[in-house]
Structure formats: C-alpha cells, structure tokens
Amino acid sequence: MKTDAIARLMALLPKGRIMSGPAHLAAYESDGLTAFAARPLAVAVPETQDEVIQIVRFCYAEKLPFVARGSGTSLSGGSLPVKEGIVITLNRLNRIVRIDPAGRIAVVEAGVVNSHVTTAAQKYGLHFAPDPSSQSICTIGGNVAFNSGGAHCLKYGMTSNHVLGLKAVLATGEVVEFGGPSREQVGPDWTGLFVGNEGLFGIALEVTLQLLPRAETFHTVLAGYDSLEKAGDAVSAVIASGLLPGALEIMDALALEAAVAAVHADYPPNAAAVLIVELEGPREVVAWDRVRLQEILAESGAMEVRVAKDAAERLAIWKGRKSAFSAVGRLSPDFIVQDGVVPRRKLGEALKRIGEMASEARLRVANVFHAGDGNLHPLIMYNGKEADGLARAEALAGKILRMCIVMGGSITGEHGVGVEKRDYMPEMFTTNELDCMKRLRAAFDPLEIANPGKMFPEGAPAVMTTAQHGLHPLEKAGVITRE
Amino acid sequence: MNTDKDMVVTTPEELAEAVQSAPRVLAVGAGTKPRLSAVASDVVKISTVKLSGIVEYEPSEFTFTALAGTPVKDIAAALAERGQYLPFDPLLVDAGATIGGTVAAGLGGPGRFRFGGLRDFIVGVRFVDGGGRLMRMGGKVVKNAAGFDLPKFFVGSLGRFGALAEVTFKVFPRAVTTRTLRLGAVDTAAMTTIFTEAAGQRWELDALEAWPAEGVVYARLAGPAAALDVLAAEIFSRWPGAALTDDEASRCWNGVREFAWAHDGGELVKVALVPGAVAGFLSWTQTMAGARTWVGLGGNVGFISLPRGGTLADGLAWPAMTLRGGGALWPGKRADAKVYRAVKAALDPQGRFPSIED
Numbered sequence: 001m002k003t004d005a006i007a008r009l010m011a012l013l014p015k016g017r018i019m020s021g022p023a024h025l026a027a028y029e030s031d032g033l034t035a036f037a038a039r040p041l042a043v044a045v046p047e048t049q050d051e052v053i054q055i056v057r058f059c060y061a062e063k064l065p066f067v068a069r070g071s072g073t074s075l076s077g078g079s080l081p082v083k084e085g086i087v088i089t090l091n092r093l094n095r096i097v098r099i100d101p102a103g104r105i106a107v108v109e110a111g112v113v114n115s116h117v118t119t120a121a122q123k124y125g126l127h128f129a130p131d132p133s134s135q136s137i138c139t140i141g142g143n144v145a146f147n148s149g150g151a152h153c154l155k156y157g158m159t160s161n162h163v164l165g166l167k168a169v170l171a172t173g174e175v176v177e178f179g180g181p182s183r184e185q186v187g188p189d190w191t192g193l194f195v196g197n198e199g200l201f202g203i204a205l206e207v208t209l210q211l212l213p214r215a216e217t218f219h220t221v222l223a224g225y226d227s228l229e230k231a232g233d234a235v236s237a238v239i240a241s242g243l244l245p246g247a248l249e250i251m252d253a254l255a256l257e258a259a260v261a262a263v264h265a266d267y268p269p270n271a272a273a274v275l276i277v278e279l280e281g282p283r284e285v286v287a288w289d290r291v292r293l294q295e296i297l298a299e300s301g302a303m304e305v306r307v308a309k310d311a312a313e314r315l316a317i318w319k320g321r322k323s324a325f326s327a328v329g330r331l332s333p334d335f336i337v338q339d340g341v342v343p344r345r346k347l348g349e350a351l352k353r354i355g356e357m358a359s360e361a362r363l364r365v366a367n368v369f370h371a372g373d374g375n376l377h378p379l380i381m382y383n384g385k386e387a388d389g390l391a392r393a394e395a396l397a398g399k400i401l402r403m404c405i406v407m408g409g410s411i412t413g414e415h416g417v418g419v420e421k422r423d424y425m426p427e428m429f430t431t432n433e434l435d436c437m438k439r440l441r442a443a444f445d446p447l448e449i450a451n452p453g454k455m456f457p458e459g460a461p462a463v464m465t466t467a468q469h470g471l472h473p474l475e476k477a478g479v480i481t482r483e
Numbered sequence: 484m485n486t487d488k489d490m491v492v493t494t495p496e497e498l499a500e501a502v503q504s505a506p507r508v509l510a511v512g513a514g515t516k517p518r519l520s521a522v523a524s525d526v527v528k529i530s531t532v533k534l535s536g537i538v539e540y541e542p543s544e545f546t547f548t549a550l551a552g553t554p555v556k557d558i559a560a561a562l563a564e565r566g567q568y569l570p571f572d573p574l575l576v577d578a579g580a581t582i583g584g585t586v587a588a589g590l591g592g593p594g595r596f597r598f599g600g601l602r603d604f605i606v607g608v609r610f611v612d613g614g615g616r617l618m619r620m621g622g623k624v625v626k627n628a629a630g631f632d633l634p635k636f637f638v639g640s641l642g643r644f645g646a647l648a649e650v651t652f653k654v655f656p657r658a659v660t661t662r663t664l665r666l667g668a669v670d671t672a673a674m675t676t677i678f679t680e681a682a683g684q685r686w687e688l689d690a691l692e693a694w695p696a697e698g699v700v701y702a703r704l705a706g707p708a709a710a711l712d713v714l715a716a717e718i719f720s721r722w723p724g725a726a727l728t729d730d731e732a733s734r735c736w737n738g739v740r741e742f743a744w745a746h747d748g749g750e751l752v753k754v755a756l757v758p759g760a761v762a763g764f765l766s767w768t769q770t771m772a773g774a775r776t777w778v779g780l781g782g783n784v785g786f787i788s789l790p791r792g793g794t795l796a797d798g799l800a801w802p803a804m805t806l807r808g809g810g811a812l813w814p815g816k817r818a819d820a821k822v823y824r825a826v827k828a829a830l831d832p833q834g835r836f837p838s839i840e841d
Contacts, residue, residue, distance in 0.1 A: 102679040103757045125683055147628050154545075154625065160632060161603040176820045182755040183783040185639065186589065186804035187813070187839065189602055190823075192635025196628055216685035239543060242566050242656040282685050284710035341624045345543050373626040374544075410627040417629055428629055433618045436830070437631050443825035455630070 002084070005062055006042050009086070012054050017045040028069065028087050032134075033077035033420055035336070035390055040067070040081035047092045049109070049167075049205040055088055056203060057173035065449045068203045070111060070139030073132075075337050076418025078146055078198055082452055088203065090141050096120050097206060104211045105164060105181055110141025110204045117209060126211035129156040132414070133322045144204045147196030149414025151247045151321070154372035158414060160195040162210050168194060170202035171445030181208055193440075198416050199451035201444035215246070215280035219290045220308040222317050223275045223297050224268030228252055228367075231273035232348045234300035235371040238277060239344065241296055243289055247278040248372030252351075254331070255324045255366040255379070262327030265320030268304040275302075275371070276321055278314075324368045325379060332364065332381030336393050340404030341413040344374040353403055354378055361396040375413035376404070402427060417455045425457060489528045495550070495609055495617055495648035501529045502646055502835060503615035509837055510646035512552055512584030515575040516806040519588055519641050522837040529646065531583055537561055538649060545625055545654050546606065551583025551647040558582055568657040571595040571604055572690075577741050583647040588806070589639025590753070592740050593690035593703065596682075596780050598655065602638045607651035610637065613831025617648060625653045639804075643839045644830045658705035661689065662715050663732035666700040666724035668693065671762045674700055677722055678758045678782040686714050691781040692739060695765055700724075701735060744777060745788035750808030754801050754815060758782030763800070770796045812840075 010018045019025070020042040029037040041064075046052045059066045065085035072079050081087050093111035100106075101124035106117050114135040117128040131150035132138055138148070143159045144166065156162075165179025179191035194201055225231040231250050238245060251259065251274050259265040267274055277297075279289045297305050308314040328335050342350045351367060358365040358380075366379040378400055382393035401411045401424045411417070411424045425434060438456065441448070453459040490505075492498045502508055505527040511520045512531050520528070531552035540547040542565040549558055555573045562568050572592030573585050586608075591600040598604075607621030610633075620633035637647060668674035674693050677700045681691055690703035702718060704711045715726055727735060738744060745751050756764055761782045768774045768787050777786040789795070795814050803815030827838070 100759075101683065102759060104682060105757075147632070149626065149628070155598075157599060157603050158626070158628070160635065161599055170822055172821070174821055176822060177818055180755070180802065181757050182801075183595070183780055184600065184753075184755040186753060186755055186802045186815075188640035188644065189589070189635045189638045192602055192632055192638065193826075195635075196632045213683050213685065213687065215687075236543060239545070242659070244656055281687055281706070282710065282714060284713045285687075285706045288707035288710050341622075341626050343541065343544050343624055345541070370626070374624055375626050409624050410622045410629050412628045413626040414628050421629075425629070430618070432616045433620065433630075436612060436616070436618055436620075436633075439829035440631055440633075440826065443829040444822055 002041060005064060009042060009044065009055070009058060012058060013044060013046065013051060017047070019043045019045070028072070028081055031069070031072040031074045031077060031079040033075055033080065033418070036077050036080050036419055038081045038083045040087045041084045043087045043089060045089050045092060049093065052088060052090070052093065052203060052205060053169045053173070053175060055086070056169045056171065059086060059449055060171065060173045060447065063447055063449060065452050067451050068141065068145070068199055070142035071113070071137045073134040073138045074142065074146060074418060075339070075415040076146070076412065076420040078416050078418040078454060079142070080419050090139065090203070093205070099124065101126065103181055106209045106211055107206060108140055108209065109206050110139060110144070112140050114138050114140060114143055121211050122214065125214055127214045128209055129162055129212055130159045133325070140207050140209070141204050144195050144207055145197060145199045146416040147414070149375070151249060151370060153370065153375070153414070154248065155244055155246050160192060163191055163195050163207055164210050165191055165208040166194060166204050167206040168202050168204045171447065171450035179208065183210060196416070198418065198455050200441050200455060202450055217281065217283040217286045218314055219279040219286050220314040220317055221277045221293065221297065222267070222306045223277070223300070223302040224271035224304045225273045225275065225301065226271070226303055228273040228351055229348050230301045231275045232351070232371065234275050234297065234302070235347070236345065237296050237300055238293065239372070241292060243279070243292060245277050245372065246280040247276065248370070249276040249321055250274065250367070250369055250371045251321065251324055252367040254364065255328065255368045258327035258331050258366060259320040259324045261330050263319055263323045266316070267320065271303060276317060321368070328366050328379045328381065331366070332383070334382050334384040334389065336380045336382070336397050337415070338376065338378045338380065338397050338400055339413050339415040340376050340401050340409060340411055342374045342376065342404050342407045342409040346407045347371060347374060350376060350403060350407060354400055357396060357399050361392055363393060363396055370413070373413065374409060398424070419454055422455055422457050425455065489530060491530045491533050493533045495534070498529065498531070498534060498646055498648050499611045499615050499617040502611045506835065507837070508646070508835055510583070510642045512581030513554070513579040515578045515580045515584065516588050516590070518805045518807055518812060522841045524837055524841055526837055531581060534648065539623070542567060546623060546651060547654060548607070548623060548649060548651040549582050550649050552581045555580050555582050555585055562654055563657070566656055567654045569604060569652065570598040570655045571601045572740065573601070574740055575742070577737070582650055586638055586647060586650055587640060587642045593692050593736065593779055596691050597687065597689045602635050604653045605634045605638060605650060606653050608634045608637055608647055609649040610645040610647050612645050613833055613835040621651065623651050641839065643836050644827060645836070658689070660706070660708040660711060661732065662704045662711045663727040663735060664702045664704070664715055664718055664724050665727055666702060666722045668698050668700050670698070671695065671765050674778070675758055675761050675782060678761065681718070682781045686718065693778040694744065695776055695778060739777070742786070742788070744775060745786070746775065746790045748791045750789040750793055750795065750810050751806045752787045752795065752803050752810070752814060753806060754785040754787065754799065754803040756783055756785050756801055760801060761785070767796065767798055
C-alpha cells in the first residue's frame with residue numbers, strides 16, 4: 001500500500017523529485033527543534049505552484065498526511081514530519097514574482113528566503129520588516145505559517161502585519177486567493193486568519209507583502225547593568241517616556257558569557273545584564289529622541305553606556321545578540337528554547353521565578369529576550385546523554401509556560417505551538433475554545449491531513465529522540481541562528 | 484429589517500444568552516455605518532451600546548481591553564490622558580462609533596498609513612459564536628502566536644460569524660507634535676506622483692490623504708517639533724504647499740474622521756485601491772452626478788459619497804463596501820471560495836447570524 005502510494009506520487013513529478021530512500025529521508029527527520037524526529041514516507045520537491053497543488057490534491061485523494069517545509073528552522077517542531085506522511089519541500093518555489101516600488105509591495109513565492117525580499121527591495125529604499133534571527137535562511141512560507149516575529153515586533157508587529165494577501169492551496173485541494181495588493185480591504189480578514197495557521201489549513205503558494213521605507217538613521221545603544229532588575233526597570237522607563245524604539249532587547253549574564261565565548265562579542269565586563277535599545281527614523285527625529293534616551297539611561301543606574309558610532313559597531317552589537325542562542329551551545333551540549341510572553345511589567349518577577357525554578361531543577365537557564373514586548377526566551381541547558389536530561393529540561397520548560405499563562409501572557413510569542421507546546425494549549429484555552437479552533441481547522445482540512453499532530457494535543461504522537469545531539473547542523477555551520 | 488423585539492445587553496454573559504434567545508440575531512453598535520446591519524432577512528437586533536466600559540487599561544503594557552459597545556470616544560479620551568492613542572485613527576468617533584462596531588466594520592482612518600490598520604492593533608477578542616458559546620481568542624499581551632488568529636478574522640466580518648463581547652488592543656505613545664502640510668496637486672497624475680514618491684521617502688509620514696475635488700494632498704508628520712519643521716521644509720521644496728495652523732489641521736482631520744465632506748443621508752462606499760488604480764477610480768467616479776470622493780492611505784483606499792437617491796455606476800473594479808445608503812453591501816469585485824461557507828458553518832452552524840452576503 002505504502003509502496004503503491006509512492007509509485008503513484010512519483011508519477012506526478014519528474015524523476016528524482018520524489019525521494020524515498022533512507023538517506024534522503026533522514027535529512028528531513030527533524031527541524032530546528034532537534035529533540036524530535038520522525039521519518040516520513042517520502043519527500044516531494046515541487047518546483048511550481050501547480051505541482052504543489054497536484055501533490056496536495058493527491059494527498060487529499062489518498063488521505064495521506066503531509067507537512068510543508070521551507071528551510072526547517074521551526075523551533076516548535078512545526079515542520080516535523082508526520083511518520084508515514086509526505087514532506088513537501090518548498091525551497092524551489094522561490095521566485096520573486098514582482099516588486100512594485102510605487103505600491104510598496106512584493107509578491108513572492110513561499111520558498112523565497114526572508115532576507116531575499118529585502119535584498120530585492122533595497123534598491124528602491126524599501127525593506128520587509130519581519131526579521132526572525134534565522135532570516136538569512138528561513139522562508140516566507142514558514143514565516144506565514146507560524147506568524148514569525150523578530151527583534152522589531154513592538155513597533156512593526158509580526159509577519160501577519162505585513163501580509164496583504166496570499167494564494168494558497170487548502171488541505172481539500174481548493175485553491176484560494178485571500179486579500180490583495182491594497183493595504184486596505186473590505187470584508188472578513190481571511191488573510192489574517194490564514195497567517196499563523198501552523199500548516200493546518202494548507203500551503204501558502206504566493207504571498208503579497210507590504211514593504212516599508214528603510215529607516216534613514218539607526219541609533220543603537222548598549223547599556224550594561226549590575227542586575228537584571230535594573231535593566232528591566234530601564235525598559236519600563238523607556239516605555240514610560242513615550243519613545244517607541246525599534247528594538248528593546250535584554251541578555252543576562254549567562255547569555256553574555258556565551259556570546260563572548262562564541263563570537264568574541266565585546267560587552268561591559270561583569271555586567272549581570274545588557275540592554276540594547278535601537279531608535280530609528282529620520283535623522284532629525286532620531287537626533288531628538290536620542291537625547292531623551294540618553295537622559296533615561298543616565299538615570300537608570302547603568303554601569304556603562306555605549307553608543308554604536310557607525311554601522312559596523314551597530315552590526316557588532318546585533319551580532320552578539322543574534323548569535324546568543326547558538327552560542328549557548330558552547331556552554332551546554334543541549335538546550336531548549338522557550339518563547340513565552342508575560343505582561344511587560346511582570347518581566348522582573350518572571351525572571352526571578354525562572355531563576356528559582358531553574359535552581360530547584362538543578363538546571364542552568366540563560367535569558368535573552370525581547371523586553372519591549374515581554375517575549376521571554378529562556379534557554380534551558382541540559383545534557384541529552386543523561387537519562388533524565390531532556391525530561392527534566394522539559395519539566396522546567398513546562399513550569400515556565402504555566403507561569404506565563406498565570407501571569408496573563410501566552411505560551412508563545414513568535415515560535416508557534418507546533419509539537420513542542422501543544423500539550424499546554426488546554427491550559428491557555430478552554431475546551432470550548434479549543435473545540436472552536438478544531439472546527440475551524442476542519443473547515444479547511446476535514447481529513448486532518450495537513451500537518452497533523454501540531455497545535456492540538458491530540459493526534460499522531462511526536463517521536464522523541466536524542467539522536468540529534470546538540471546544535472542543529474546548520475547552526476554548527478553558522479548558517480542559522482535561533483531567536 | 485428591524486423588529487420590535489430588539490434586545491439590549493449589558494454583559495458578555497447576557498450577550499451569549501441573547502444570541503441563543505432567537506433563531507436569527509445580529510449585534511449592532513451605535514449604527515454609525517447603518518448599511519452594514521441593514522440586512523434583508525428578519526433578525527432580532529442585539530444592541531451593544533450598554534455593553535460598555537473599559538475593562539482594563541495598562542499604559543505600561545500598551546494595551547487596553549474594552550467591552551464591545553464602548554464608544555471609541557471614551558477610549559480615545561482615556562488613552563490621551565496617558566499620552567497614548569489608537570494609531571489607526573478610528574473613524575466616526577464623534578458620531579458615536581463603538582469599538583466593537585469599528586472592529587466589525589474593519590474601518591480605520593488616516594493614521595493607518597504609518598503603523599498599520601485596525602487589524603494590526605487588535606490582539607484579542609471575546610465573542611459569542613452561533614452556538615451561544617462565549618469564548619476568548621488571541622490574548623491580552625502585545626505579542627502572542629498561540630492558536631488561530633480569529634481576532635483578525637473578526638475585523639471586517641460585520642458580526643456575521645460571531646458577536647463581539649470584548650476586544651483587546653495594542654496602543655502606541657502619541658507623538659508630541661504633528662504638522663499637517665497642504666500640498667497642491669493640479670491633476671490626478673500629480674496626486675499619484677505625490678502618493679508614490681512621498682510614501683517611500685525618509686520622512687516617515689504619519690498620514691497621506693487627498694481631496695481630489697480641490698486638488699489637495701494632505702501630508703501629516705508626527706514627532707518632535709524641531710525635527711518636523713526641517714522635514715516640512717524639505718517636503719515643500721519638492722512640492723509647493725503650506726503648513727496648516729493647529730486649528731486648521733484639527734478641523735481638517737476631524738473632517739476626514741467624521742466624513743464631513745460626504746453627503747448627508749446619501750450613499751457612502753469604501754473602496755480598497757492601490758496607488759496605480761487611483762486615476763481609474765477617479766475617472767469612474769466622475770461618471771456619477773454629484774459624486775464626491777476622498778482618497779486616503781497614499782492611494783490605498785477611496786471613499787465615494789453620492790447624494791441621497793444616487794446609485795453607483797457599474798464598473799467598480801475594486802473590492803468595496805457600502806457604509807451608508809441603500810446600495811448593495813458589496814458593490815465591487817468579490818472573491819468566493821468554498822472554504823468561506825465551511826468557516827461560516829464552523830462558527831455558526833445554525834445560521835443564527837445573517838450571511839455575509841446579506
């Protein structure tokens with residue numbers, strides 16, 4: 001039966017673009033959540049939108065589960081294969097259909113890499129705002145499926161806020177076009193509903209993105225503090241001042257240690273926490289805002305305040321920040337990244353609780369977070385070779401997620417629920433609410449073949465493994481970073 | 484059609500009961516966009532005007548939660564006390580628009596040019612589905628990716644998929660000062676040029692709107708006063724014009740917000756455009772006697788007003804929605820999909836709320 005299905009699938013695509021050999025399948029067993037793995041039945045490599053549509057219609061007819069995959073950078077296991085299902089890789093669906101500088105939009109296929117949109121738009125002085133740390137490799141299709149974030153969400157929002165329209169093939173094989181090229185629309189926001197569906201509704205084929213003018217000036221400041229609390233208070237002071245920075249990021253001592261070790265980042269020595277604030281805009285506006293920021297930081301008890309004098313210094317500050325997660329790989333053989341959200345005013349309390357819970361669990365936790373929007377990123381370090389290493393780390397991760405819910409926040413700010421956090425959905429949503437989401441899913445995917453086992457606690461259990469020990473191979477190669 | 488059985492609710496729980504109390508219902512706010520709730524089928528209207536009040540407001544979080552019937556005016560006043568605002572500039576505020584009605588209509592004003600529309604600031608909802616279940620979707624924090632994004636779906640859904648009980652929004656600090664520049668645009672081509680060129684500049688305009696009948700483009704800057712004067716001078720060196728006084732600017736934007744330029748008692752239609760389509764849109768509007776038009780969002784939206792009794796000409800090639808008057812609810816280009824009906828059935832299996840076509 002399985003062999004038959006593969007044979008019929010092979011008839012849909014030219015030779016060599018349906019892979020079912022063990023060596024090929026092994027490469028797709030995991031994504032950025034390396035603690036999980038599952039072997040698919042076959043991997044399909046379509047090159048056109050029509051081919052994707054045909055494969056999905058085939059899966060619908062055969063009731064075969066499928067998982068769409070871009071570059072496999074999901075940190076929540078969003079593109080983890082379904083055992084005995086099909087993986088549809090979209091990297092070759094990578095045409096930038098058009099850049100319209102007058103309308104300030106880009107129309108791109110799902111496999112286009114995030115940063116390539118900005119690369120294509122920059123000659124018009126435009127850019128695509130969402131900037132997940134993996135942006136040099138992650139794809140727009142994955143960004144759309146998981147409503148990816150980045151370091152600039154407080155001011156610019158997430159992926160969804162930049163998607164004006166899309167063409168998708170739903171799990172029923174129906175091809176739909178939601179939204180359009182206008183920044184305005186009438187009627188229900190189908191585009192908004194589709195973005196963040198975690199692959200459970202279908203596959204985005206072509207996406208219309210809004211582009212923004214690139215800020216003329218950046219003013220990036222790094223402030224070192226002798227306590228995390230002071231850094232947190234500085235964030236509150238910046239927010240209370242009425243400034244709207246493009247980014248507000250904090251790294252704690254352990255994360256700093258890792259960044260220093262990994263990329264030789266130069267941070268104030270002995271700092272317990274570092275705050276990065278970035279202002280951006282027309283130079284006249286930034287010149288005014290930077291004075292206010294300087295006053296706020298001067299009163300915040302910083303040990304040291306450094307201002308990036310040029311683009312190179314700005315990049316150096318960001319390099320340390322964006323490499324922090326992979327850098328933690330140097331401190332520990334394995335780690336889990338969480339991305340719960342708490343109300344901003346509860347950041348201090350949340351970090352204190354995380355520290356206490358980590359001590360109780362005898363695990364080390366480094367913290368790097370988007371302080372401006374309360375989006376935590378605790379990195380829980382463990383040793384997968386210890387019998388209960390992963391289990392203890394997961395137990396601590398669970399406690400942190402529960403704390404986020406109790407504080408009125410969310411279990412995920414930008415990584416999505418995926419496989420990783422699906423068991424916590426019933427703690428954030430009532431049975432009625434989950435049932436409502438399931439009915440919605442059924443409207444798009446009555447057979448439950450599109451990325452089953454994600455978001456909802458039921459469904460195919462994920463296979464857990466410690467086979468992939470340590471960093472993702474691409475992280476080791478320095479190609480991707482986590483955020 | 485209204486009936487004499489209209490209900491008034493004061494709490495989300497009462498709203499849930501009201502939805503279950505009749506076979507066909509539709510929640511309505513203050514009725515400032517009357518066409519949106521003027522359904523042909525027989526429904527019991529549930530008034531939300533007493534489902535009113537700000538439930539939570541945390542200035543340090545940039546968020547507030549309000550019951551659906553809360554007047555936007557009250558919310559704007561509460562935010563202004565703390566130097567904050569809804570950056571998408573909700574419309575018909577003085578007319579009494581409620582926050583729930585504003586969400587259901589999906590309407591935003593000039594400020595959406597810079598930071599995005601209503602959809603970009605809504606973060607959570609409580610709503611009652613067709614089964615009478617009161618549920619929460621989204622969250623109360625500014626960033627959240629858990630679960631399907633139903634809060635966005637309710638933007639523009641006209642109460643046809645659920646009745647909104649409560650909404651949570653992200654807000655921003657308001658810039659200390661604004662400057663409004665009145666730029667001349669002799670014809671549509673000149674206007675389109677300003678739209679497309681100004682939008683991509685370093686100035687980061689806060690709003691970009693046009694009143695084609697007078698050949699005027701209004702550009703708004705927001706930020707520290709000293710910076711704005713320099714930016715304004717640079718804009719004037721490119722396109723001649725004049726800065727409005729604070730009073731003039733206030734009158735100008737109040738007029739845009741309240742549709743002061745539109746006919747009393749006539750048709751008012753919103754059209755989703757792109758800058759390249761503005762010329763075609765304007766020449767189409769000129770085929771109708773007495774038509775008045777406003778073009779906003781740097782050419783991404785058009786509003787057309789017709790005198791009482793007027794009807795839209797054929798040939799509207801863009802998506803459109805009638806806010807006031809007796810014309811078709813969706814007079815422009817429409818997409819259709821099977822999944823539209825499947826989602827309606829998922830949220831409202833018994834068809835308690837009117838169809839989106841109604």
